[in-house]
Amino acid sequence: MGTKKTIRKILVVSMWLLIGGGMITLLAAAMRQQKSERCKDFTISINGAKENLFVDEKDVLKLLSTGTKGNIKGQPMSAFDLLKLEQLLEKNVWIKDAELYFDNKEVLHVSVTEREPVARIFSTTGKSFYIDMDEKKIPLSEKMSADVPVFTGFPEMMKRMTSRDSSLLHAIAVTAGFINNNPFWTAQVAQIDINTEGEFEMVPVVGNHTVKLGKGDHIEAKFNRLYVFYKNILSKTGFDKYRTIDVQYAGQVVGVKGYTTKVDSIQLRRNVEKLLQQARDMNYDTAARATAAQPVPYPATENNIPLNATTSIINDDGPNPNPLKLSETGTKPAGQDPKPVQREPKAVMPKRNN
Secondary structure (H helix, E strand, O other): OHHHHHHHHHHHHHHHHHHHHHHHHHHHHHHHHHHHOEOOEEEEEEEOOOOOOOOOHHHHHHHHHHHHOOOOOOOEHHHOOHHHHHHHHHOOOOEEEEEEEEOOOOEEEEEEEEOOEEEEEEEOOOOEEEEEOOOOEEOOOOOOOOOOOEEEEEOOOOOOOOHHHHHHHHHHHHHHHHHHOOHHHHHHEEEEEEOOOOOEEEEEOEOOOEEEEEOOOOHHHHHHHHHHHHHHHHHHHOOOOEEEEEOOOOOEEEEEEOOOOHHHHHHHHHHHHHHHHHHHHOOOHHHHOOOOOOOOOOOOOOOOOOOOOOEEEEEOOEEEEEOOEEEEEOOOOOOOOOOOOEOOOOOOOOOOOO
16 A cells, blocks of 8 residues: 555656656747847837827837847847836836837837826926926927927926925926816916916916916816806906906906907907807817806815805896806006007917917
């Protein structure tokens, strides 16, 4: 009985030794084959932005050639340190992520994700840079400029970013992301100025007014209030009636009166009607559905306003039911000439094509 068990154990051990030896032999053969196999071809794909604005195949190929110290095609596959090449590509400020692999046909696949700028920032000292949704600073490119919202008045940063700078960059990224995703505001926002208190003041393309947005919180609700105000008030009175429009307070709009001329009012009304029509055509969901007879819901998190809260707009013609309240201040400045119809942004940036 003991002899049979011993023989069985010897057979089992021998079988596993043969299997292990076979696997080692196959692995060694595969390694020898891999060393002898060469890269037959390569493909490069660039993802991320709508267009490859700042990184192209030539840039990627140049970096790969540096990492492989020669031509990619024809080199032994064993000479490619894929992890090291990925890290080399990701050192480029415009590359967010890189992935490399060989397929079973000895073809090297290179997939690159480009960083996509969401805003261009001008500091108080005149320096300019982009940021992406990760709030990463990206330098300008000699190839071309990105058509993104412009923010001016950003405080000059030291080598180490302060918590205030970080919070401000976050607010800029959120605000720019909202504007970029809404065709109406993409066409209407010329630039956003940052005052010394870190508050946003929007300069519109149509109209001679400034919009006070306050801090960068609840930005969607603030633009929603402004859209309702544009639609129900300024589209009828003209976009130059108010010199300043303040939408930073929940549930209301504060307007500082300016003055208009007939020519300005007619032209501005046409311009805003065009913008509003574009917004309707593109189904500007939340704000476009707001009407004078229906309340516009606001997030419950904004100053604890309930979702069904409504107030009323008060203007020169009397109360008008609406989900906003308008407070007017100011009068026509004495002896002052009318302002032009269009307001030019202070930053040197090309205008968007509407």
